[in-house]
């Protein structure tokens with residue numbers, strides 16, 4: 001059961017203490033207090049944990065400070081949508097709003113290589129009005145002999161260049177909890193010229209200790225990538241680890257499933273799950289067409305498969321797109337063959353805008369003709 005407090009109720013108020021005292025007066029019931037920072041307001045939610053089926057909702061609903069009482073299913077207690085009556089967990093970070101209703105693009109380098117390539121990337125993105133980018137410093141690789149990322153050593157350069165070009169958020173994978181500290185120190189030393197969204201890669205989707213570590217800090221939002229070889233339900237449970245540890249600034253990212261049934265693509269593109277994840281959770285949903293498709297194949301209509309996959313996700317309501325670009329893919333130390341080229345960026349941006357308009361038109365059509 002979740003008691004949702006009214007938006008103006010202060011986190012440390014007597015009202016909240018009284019609701020908690022009532023909740024804990026029921027046998028074997030424990031409480032957890034979560035402050036949900038939505039896109040437009042912060043709401044306090046009190047979670048009742050234990051056998052809540054027998055607890056009546058009315059005594060809680062009678063508090064003037066309580067907005068509503070939601071009975072939750074056991075599943076996805078924090079990120080779940082339950083009864084459809086729950087706020088979505090959008091957030092604002094470093095001046096960028098990320099919600100279940102809007103669309104933000106994160107083009108960039110799969111892996112940071114040279115300073116020159118990072119500079120070109122951020123500069124070109126800024127020229128196109130973008131303020132969010134990807135840039136991987138820590139790379140989980142299949143072979144120990146492959147490039148593992150420049151790690152902490154490249155962070156000062158990446159953060160300085162991001163700040164110089166007005167990039168507000170850099171999405172960056174972490175593979176160990178010590179990376180949080182390294183990122184935080186480097187950002188602090190640089191004067192926090194940009195923000196970081198911590199990416200959990202598909203290989204770490206069930207690294208529960210890492211999930212708890214990124215969940216226990218509140219400074220940085222988290223982009224959680226679904227596990228490539230586990231069910232959606234298992235991935236959603238894993239994302240719940242982050243939110244249940246206290247960090248609600250969380251995005252769920254679809255990036256394809258590992259199976260030969262997806263051949264010739266690198267992974268089986270799973271963007272039909274965009275509306276499923278939006279229905280089952282309150283989280284903004286990201287798509288990663290680069291790691292799903294994994295190649296620069298061009299369809300017979302002359303459009304790259306990566307563009308087609310992106311459009312499919314966006315037309316279904318995706319909220320973020322994480323996509324690999326590279327100024328010189330032949331120099332890339334990771335995933336060069338799937339990178340889009342900088343001169344393809346204007347085409348990509350317009351193509352995405354068309355797909356987004358199509359999604360918005362579809363919502364208007366739903367209002368006009370939809371039967372529910």
Ligand code: PEP
Pocket residue numbers: 110136140173200201202203225255288291
């Ligand atoms: C990445 O985005 O750089 C990456 C490694 O993706 P994934 O974890 O989805 O393979």
Ligand code: MN
Pocket residue numbers: 110291334335
């Ligand atoms: Mn990659």
